[in-house]
Amino acid sequence: MSGLNAVRVGPLRQPAKQALIFVHGLGDSGSGWSFFAEFLQRDPAFAHTRFVFPNAPIMNVAANGNYPMPSWFNIYEWSDNPSKFDVPGFVNSLNVVKNFVQEQIDSGIDPQNIVVGGFSQGAALALASAVTLPVKIGGFISLSGFSRINAQLVEMKNNLNIDTPVFHGHGDQDPVISLKLGYSAKEFYTVVCGLRKYTMKVYPGMAHSTCPEEIDAVVRFIKSNLNL
Template structure:
């Protein structure tokens, strides 16, 4: 996948953060996260590669067939985000796996790789917890939801059942209601056996992020990469 790549300020790189944007956005839209983490704790993130992939441009059926960056097609807006293109979802999962493999081939240990995402990207990040063929360091989902649960159960493995997951969600999110975030937590814990799933609610937050969430995200990533 193409996108924004920011190499570690200090070489050799020892860890990688891969972050997946939401519907209609690009990797550059979340590029600020690299600068934020580097400024927040220069020592902790000086050996970190950052990868912000771009989703392909596809026609999104639920948006009147408009052409936009999307990790998978949304066939219809429904209350559970259940009507999505499952083939497109799994194709994006495969692309993420290849991106992780690229970092491993560069010498980054799998347990020093964090995968995160926002909204559509968060749905994919969560799915990697049951499909990746390596044990990674941690998973971040901001305003995330669960897609294609039936297919994920067919493909799931247990390599990342103990991998920490951080899921931040606003209680005023009009796009991905907090109820869908809680359903995702229930699915990954109860149906997939994920043992370390932290779900944090941010009062008044809509479909976005806030400084408090970014602070919690920073602490979570540092903990994952130092353990």
């Protein structure tokens, strides 16, 4: 798994005892979220934490005029209910996330000290990982997340992380991933998939972005679910 493409930030102190894997959104890269490592490392509690920010492959995104850009899966149309979705691409990226988790386990990190999170596309993958990962981990973070390939996920899902905490933050002014889609994701993962510790917080006035209040909530979530 050494070929996994990511921006990696090592712990300030060895050995590494925890790991945060955070998956970016469409058109971004791992470096776009690497600031989060520096931000968290200001807190001594994260001195032994390793940070991994995976890089998506470059692909032609149909909804953006087939323009090549980093993307975890193709997007065929900008719609809350698209008529076509890239199921193979989504499943492939879901396996990539699984491989990043396994990489950390193989390096000696206790699975319970691993958190998987993401923004937008990455958030969708983080949520899907909550019902498909073959190992129980410490927590999942979804920032502006949504649910797709629901029928396939019902077939693929397991209950290993049914009691693993999930944090879902969403802005009520998001023009890209509407709040309606956020609520739909919560309903699917809690009602259909049975996740029992799913917390969703809505941030007034926030668009397809993040805000200090959301970041603060994420930090609290991570600290409460990792052995720091």
